[in-house]
Amino acid sequence: MDRVNGYLRRVPVWLVYTVGVLPVPIWLWLGINGQLGIDPVKEIEHRLGELALQALLFGLAITPLRRYLRLNLIKFRRAIGVLAFYYVSCHLLVWLVLDVQIPAQIWADIVKRPYITIGMAAFALLLPLAVTSNNWSVRLGNAWRRLHRLVYPAVLLGAIHYLMLVKGFQFEPLIYLGMVLLLLGLRLPDLRRRTAL
Amino acid sequence: AASGLSAVAGRARAETLEPNSWEEITGYNNFYEFGTGKGDPAEYAHLLTTKPWSVKIDGMVDRPGDYDFQDIMSEMTVEERIYRFRCVEAWSMVIPWNGFELADLLAMAGVQEGAKYVAFETLYRPEEMPGTRYPVLDWPYREGLRLDEAMHPLTLMATGIYGKPLPNQNGAPLRLVVPWKYGFKSIKSIVRITLTDKEPPTSWNMAIPSEYGFYSNVNPEVSHPRWSQASERKIGGGFFVKRVPTLMFNGYEKEVAGLYEGMDLAKYF
Numbered sequence: 001m002d003r004v005n006g007y008l009r010r011v012p013v014w015l016v017y018t019v020g021v022l023p024v025p026i027w028l029w030l031g032i033n034g035q036l037g038i039d040p041v042k043e044i045e046h047r048l049g050e051l052a053l054q055a056l057l058f059g060l061a062i063t064p065l066r067r068y069l070r071l072n073l074i075k076f077r078r079a080i081g082v083l084a085f086y087y088v089s090c091h092l093l094v095w096l097v098l099d100v101q102i103p104a105q106i107w108a109d110i111v112k113r114p115y116i117t118i119g120m121a122a123f124a125l126l127l128p129l130a131v132t133s134n135n136w137s138v139r140l141g142n143a144w145r146r147l148h149r150l151v152y153p154a155v156l157l158g159a160i161h162y163l164m165l166v167k168g169f170q171f172e173p174l175i176y177l178g179m180v181l182l183l184l185g186l187r188l189p190d191l192r193r194r195t196a197l
Numbered sequence: 198a199a200s201g202l203s204a205v206a207g208r209a210r211a212e213t214l215e216p217n218s219w220e221e222i223t224g225y226n227n228f229y230e231f232g233t234g235k236g237d238p239a240e241y242a243h244l245l246t247t248k249p250w251s252v253k254i255d256g257m258v259d260r261p262g263d264y265d266f267q268d269i270m271s272e273m274t275v276e277e278r279i280y281r282f283r284c285v286e287a288w289s290m291v292i293p294w295n296g297f298e299l300a301d302l303l304a305m306a307g308v309q310e311g312a313k314y315v316a317f318e319t320l321y322r323p324e325e326m327p328g329t330r331y332p333v334l335d336w337p338y339r340e341g342l343r344l345d346e347a348m349h350p351l352t353l354m355a356t357g358i359y360g361k362p363l364p365n366q367n368g369a370p371l372r373l374v375v376p377w378k379y380g381f382k383s384i385k386s387i388v389r390i391t392l393t394d395k396e397p398p399t400s401w402n403m404a405i406p407s408e409y410g411f412y413s414n415v416n417p418e419v420s421h422p423r424w425s426q427a428s429e430r431k432i433g434g435g436f437f438v439k440r441v442p443t444l445m446f447n448g449y450e451k452e453v454a455g456l457y458e459g460m461d462l463a464k465y466f
Binding site: 031032034036037038039040041042098099100101102105108109112113114115164165166167168169170171 | 220221224225229233235236286288331332333334404405420422423424425427428430432433435436437438439440
C-alpha cells in the first residue's frame with residue numbers, strides 16, 4: 001500500500017480537476033450532436049445525477065479507505081467534493097433549462113414534488129460546503145469541520161432522491177442507498193465519541 | 198365497428214401527425230419484462246419466441262378457448278392508425294400502428310350479456326424475459342378496460358408498425374393500444390383476455406395505487422403525485438426540444454369524453 005500511496009503522491013490535484021470537469025462538456029457535445037441516444041435530455045440528466053452520487057460516495061470513502069486499508073487519498077478529497085458539487089449543479093441546470101423549462105412549473109415542482117424538494121434540499125446543503133472549499137475557510141478549524149459534516153445528510157438525501165424517482169421496485173437506487181448507509185455507518189463510532197466529549 | 202372506424206381514423210389522419218422514426222419507436226421502450234432501462238427491451242427482447250403464439254380468451258364469452266395468432270390474423274382486417282402515444286412519464290411519440298379493432302376480436306369470441314370489463318395479461322416466461330427475475334412489479338403484467346372502452350373504435354390491437362410486424366420490444370406479436378390513456382395501459386405481448394363483471398386488478402395500480410388509477414386517462418389537469426402531467430417532451434426533437442402542453446384525453450377528447458360523462462376524473466384518475 002505504501003507503494004500505491006507513493007504513486008498517488010505524484011499525481012497532481014489539477015489533473016483530477018481536469019479529468020473530472022471533462023464529462024460535462026463531452027456529454028453536452030454528444031447531446032447537441034444527437035449522439036446521446038433517443039432521449040438525450042433524460043440521458044444527460046440521469047448520467048449527471050448518477051455521477052454526482054458516485055463522486056459524493058467516493059468523497060465519503062476517502063476517510064474509511066485511509067483508516068481500514070491505509071490508502072491515502074486525502075490530498076484529492078477537496079477536488080472530489082468540488083467536482084461532486086459541479087456535477088450536482090449541472091444536473092440541476094439540465095433539469096431547469098432542458099427538462100422542465102417552464103419557470104412556473106419549476107417552482108411548483110420544488111414545492112409540491114417530494115423527490116424534487118429532497119433533491120433541492122441536498123443541493124442547498126452542499127452549497128455552503130462548495131463556497132467554503134478553500135484554504136482560507138479551512139482555517140476556521142472546528143467550525144469548518146462541523147459545517148462540512150453537512151455532506152452526510154446531503155448524500156443521504158441524494159440517494160433518497162434517486163430512490164423516490166424510479167417507478168416500481170428497482171435495485172440500482174437501493175445499492176446507492178446501501179453504500180451511503182454503510183459509509184455513514186462507519187462514522188457512527190466517531191460521531192458518538194465526539195458528542196460524548 | 199366498420200362505420201365508426203373510418204370516421205375516427207379519417208379524423209386522426211386529417212391532423213397530419215408526424216410519426217416518429219422506426220429507430221425512435223423501436224429503441225426507446227418501457228417493457229419492464231426485459232429491464233427497466235429504455236434501451237433494455239431493444240437489447241434483450243430478441244430472446245422472446247413469439248411463434249407459436251396463442252391468446253386464451255375466457256370468462257364471460259360464448260366461445261372461450263385458445264386462439265392461435267395466425268387464425269386471429271386470418272379473420273381480422275388490418276389497417277393503419279397513426280396515434281399519439283403519451284407515456285405517464287411525460288414524454289410522447291406519434292406511432293403509425295397496424296392492427297385491428299379490439300371490438301372485432303371480442304366479437305369473434307362473443308361477449309356475453311353481463312360482462313362489464315376486459316382483463317388482459319402479458320406473457321410471463323422468465324427464461325426469455327430477464328427483467329422478470331426482479332420483483333419490479335408483481336408478474337405477470339396485467340391491465341384492464343371497461344367494456345365500453347374496449348369496444349370503442351379507437352381501441353386497437355396492434356400487430357405492426359410502419360407496415361412491418363411488431364418488433365418484440367414493442368409487444369409482439371400483438372398488443373393493446375388505447376391512445377387516450379397513458380402508455381402503460383396499452384399492454385404488450387398479450388396471452389390472455391378475460392371478460393368479467395368486476396373491475397380487474399391492474400399491475401401499476403396494484404404496485405402504487407396512489408399514483409396509478411384503473412382509468413389512467415391522459416389528463417393535463419390531474420398531476421401524477423411525483424410530477425406534473427400538464428406538459429410533455431416529444432421524443433425525437435433532440436437536445437433543445439420545447440415542451441408542449443398535454444391535451445385532454447391525449448387529443449382524443451371529441452371521440453372519448455362521452456365515455457366518462459358525469460365522472461369525477463380527479464377521483465377516477
